[in-house]
Amino acid sequence: MTRDRANPRSGGRLMDMVPHLILMLGVLIFAFPIYVTVIGSTWDAATIGRGNLPLTPGGEMLNNYASAWSESQGNRVMHTPVRIMMWNSLVMALVIALGKIAISIISAYAVAFFRFPLRMVFFWMIFITLMLPVEVRIIPTYEVVANLGLIDSYAGLTIPLIASATATLLFRQFFLTIPDELVEAAKIDGAGALRFFVDVVLPLSRTNIAALFVILFIYGWNQYLWPLLITNSAEMETVVIGITKMIGNGEAATDWNLIMATTVLAMLPPVAVVVLMQRWFVKGLVDSEK
Amino acid sequence: MATVDLNRVRKSYGAVEAIKGIDIGVADGEFLVLLGPSGCGKSTLLRMVAGLESITGGEIAIGGRVVNGLEPKDRDIAMVFQNYALYPHMSVFDNMAYGLKIRGLPKAEIQARVAKAAEILELGRFLDRRPSQLSGGQRQRVAMGRAIVREPAAFLFDEPLSNLDAKLRTQMRVEIKRLQDRLGITSLYVTHDQVEAMTLADRILVMNHGVAEQVGTPLEVYQRPASLFVAGFIGSPPMNVLDARFDAAGQGVALPGGTAFLLPRPRPDMAGRPIKLGVRPEHLAVTSGDGPLIVTVDLVEALGADTVVYGRLPDGEGMVVRVAGLPFCREGETLRVGAPPDALHLFDAETGRRLAD
Numbered sequence: 186m187t188r189d190r191a192n193p194r195s196g197g198r199l200m201d202m203v204p205h206l207i208l209m210l211g212v213l214i215f216a217f218p219i220y221v222t223v224i225g226s227t228w229d230a231a232t233i234g235r236g237n238l239p240l241t242p243g244g245e246m247l248n249n250y251a252s253a254w255s256e257s258q259g260n261r262v263m264h265t266p267v268r269i270m271m272w273n274s275l276v277m278a279l280v281i282a283l284g285k286i287a288i289s290i291i292s293a294y295a296v297a298f299f300r301f302p303l304r305m306v307f308f309w310m311i312f313i314t315l316m317l318p319v320e321v322r323i324i325p326t327y328e329v330v331a332n333l334g335l336i337d338s339y340a341g342l343t344i345p346l347i348a349s350a351t352a353t354l355l356f357r358q359f360f361l362t363i364p365d366e367l368v369e370a371a372k373i374d375g376a377g378a379l380r381f382f383v384d385v386v387l388p389l390s391r392t393n394i395a396a397l398f399v400i401l402f403i404y405g406w407n408q409y410l411w412p413l414l415i416t417n418s419a420e421m422e423t424v425v426i427g428i429t430k431m432i433g434n435g436e437a438a439t440d441w442n443l444i445m446a447t448t449v450l451a452m453l454p455p456v457a458v459v460v461l462m463q464r465w466f467v468k469g470l471v472d473s474e475k
Numbered sequence: 476m477a478t479v480d481l482n483r484v485r486k487s488y489g490a491v492e493a494i495k496g497i498d499i500g501v502a503d504g505e506f507l508v509l510l511g512p513s514g515c516g517k518s519t520l521l522r523m524v525a526g527l528e529s530i531t532g533g534e535i536a537i538g539g540r541v542v543n544g545l546e547p548k549d550r551d552i553a554m555v556f557q558n559y560a561l562y563p564h565m566s567v568f569d570n571m572a573y574g575l576k577i578r579g580l581p582k583a584e585i586q587a588r589v590a591k592a593a594e595i596l597e598l599g600r601f602l603d604r605r606p607s608q609l610s611g612g613q614r615q616r617v618a619m620g621r622a623i624v625r626e627p628a629a630f631l632f633d634e635p636l637s638n639l640d641a642k643l644r645t646q647m648r649v650e651i652k653r654l655q656d657r658l659g660i661t662s663l664y665v666t667h668d669q670v671e672a673m674t675l676a677d678r679i680l681v682m683n684h685g686v687a688e689q690v691g692t693p694l695e696v697y698q699r700p701a702s703l704f705v706a707g708f709i710g711s712p713p714m715n716v717l718d719a720r721f722d723a724a725g726q727g728v729a730l731p732g733g734t735a736f737l738l739p740r741p742r743p744d745m746a747g748r749p750i751k752l753g754v755r756p757e758h759l760a761v762t763s764g765d766g767p768l769i770v771t772v773d774l775v776e777a778l779g780a781d782t783v784v785y786g787r788l789p790d791g792e793g794m795v796v797r798v799a800g801l802p803f804c805r806e807g808e809t810l811r812v813g814a815p816p817d818a819l820h821l822f823d824a825e826t827g828r829r830l831a832d
């Protein structure tokens with residue numbers, strides 16, 4: 186209705202176009218580097234190496250992607266095939282996202298629904314860890330993981346990142362909106378704590394879970410510093426690490442075409458998750474279906 | 476079906492005593508209404524019966540079995556909440572069936588019970604819907620259905636109609652009454668609405684500040700209120716209460732202005748003592764000239780069937796008169812008003828309790 190009102194007035198159309206123009210400009214600025222990357226992944230290394238990359242697609246696309254995907258055929262030292270790195274990244278992102286959701290929804294359930302001694306102490310302890318991102322506690326965490334012999338393992342890669350104060354707090358806030366009477370009705374119906382969790386709390390949380398999954402998957406996929414420390418062998422490299430390692434250190438020419446192809450491939454899973462879960466994601470952010 | 480017995484039941488929240496010792500025996504199949512103003516402890520009492528609040532003192536027995544230590548699910552009760560408390564993500568069918576599934580009833584039995592409840596409540600067409608796709612009245616019926624399918628020993632209702640609009644409330648009131656008559660299940664029903672209480676109850680327990688002021692049938696509570704509190708709470712507009720004094724012989728009572736009323740039964744023992752005199756607005760009659768009370772009219776409310784006149788006595792005390800029919804007087808006029816002797820209620824001036832008559 187508000188949109189219709191702008192049209193009949195003179196100049197209304199122009200006023201409508203200004204925001205669109207601004208948005209389009211924004212999209213261009215945002216999209217151009219991605220476009221360059223995609224184009225770059227279709228040319229050979231020599232063309233890019235000369236320093237003036239054409240803005241139209243080249244003919245090396247299949248070659249580039251094939252060699253990035255499997256074994257290296259480029260100039261530089263052997264690099265880990267993208268398919269292995271993507272797999273590592275996928276495992277890491279999934280375990281982190283699902284692990285964070287699982288742990289935090291259970292902690293939030295405890296804090297929101299149960300009265301136990303020191304409940305608020307635990308709540309504040311969780312809250313305070315918000316102030317301690319991975320980077321701050323990275324040295325002691327590394328020490329612990331190394332002593333446990335978890336270097337170069339999926340466990341070492343993911344477990345230290347799984348605890349999540351943010352997700353716990355989000356779930357707690359949502360749980361507090363579940364009316365007491367619903368909890369009591371379930372008690373009278375005979376549902377114990379576990380049943381209530383499975384039959385009522387989980388289904389009511391599903392849009393929140395979906396929204397968090399999208400956010401946390403991308404968070405996990407994009408991890409850089411921690412995987413850099415914890416992975417030594419090429420077999421364990423994640424794709425974000427792999428890309429940086431592919432940039433040569435001056436001894437050999439850098440295979441920019443392969444880097445571009447790898448980058449494009451690395452973008453696909455997060456994009457897929459967002460696109461597939463978009464409907465749920467928006468729903469989870471906007472309403473709580475009650 | 477079962478009796479519900481409360482034996483000197485008390486509840487404290489820290490230093491605050493919410494329920495100060497309540498005794499009541501609810502007969503098998505009886506409909507007991509807990510009536511009282513907001514904050515008097517009705518919900519607390521009901522929730523203690525349900526097992527949702529712990530019992531500080533005394534005993535609660537359902538069907539002769541003390542339930543103090545039992546979980547809500549083991550008390551064989553079903554509860555209907557003010558906000559319905561339906562599971563938002565379940566269909567109407569699943570909402571009703573959930574408690575039965577947990578109890579492990581066979582599928583066919585669940586089907587049959589839900590179908591029967593749905594038929595009684597006319598919910599058959601809605602079984603696949605979500606609560607959000609129902610109107611308030613329909614949600615209320617689903618909440619009732621969830622209670623019915625359990626076939627419990629007792630129904631507990633906590634202000635179940637408060638969220639409905641006036642018309643629906645009247646309609647649902649009638650439905651609840653009919654349903655309870657038909658099923659004959661012992662029911663405890665909390666409300667602050669006296670009309671609900673009067674129309675639904677076999678007996679009313681009037682509560683005030685965690686104390687039972689009176690237990691009685693609706694007519695007993697109306698005709699012989701046990702205290703000034705009950706007298707003021709039941710009836711609309713509320714009873715007129717005037718300061719008065721027994722005459723020297725205890726034959727009658729007199730207002731400070733001198734107006735005297737003869738009592739049906741003399742009370743020589745009370746001669747000369749102060750008293751609170753109560754008379755209901757609807758029991759006052761406007762007389763042609765000899766009424767003992769002179770009322771100056773402040774405000775006239777025409778309700779259609781009735782007219783309510785707000786006025787004052789010569790000494791400034793307020794007086795409300797309710798008369799059948801259309802308005803018959805104007806603001807500023809004076810009326811002569813009288814009351815028959817058996818419409819007078821006498822209350823102790825200090826304790827507020829009704830004088831034995």
Ligand SMILES: Nc1ncnc2c1ncn2[C@@H]1O[C@H](COP(=O)(O)OP(=O)(O)O)[C@@H](O)[C@H]1O
Nearest residue numbers: 488491493511512513514515516517518519520
């Ligand atoms: N959890 C609680 N903690 C402290 N006081 C409470 C609690 N629940 C109820 N009360 C007090 O007990 C009294 C009775 O409450 P309630 O039974 O809800 O009243 P009603 O249902 O009659 O309106 C109120 O004064 C209320 O403040």
Ligand SMILES: [Mg+2]
Nearest residue numbers: 517518519634
């Ligand atoms: Mg209440």
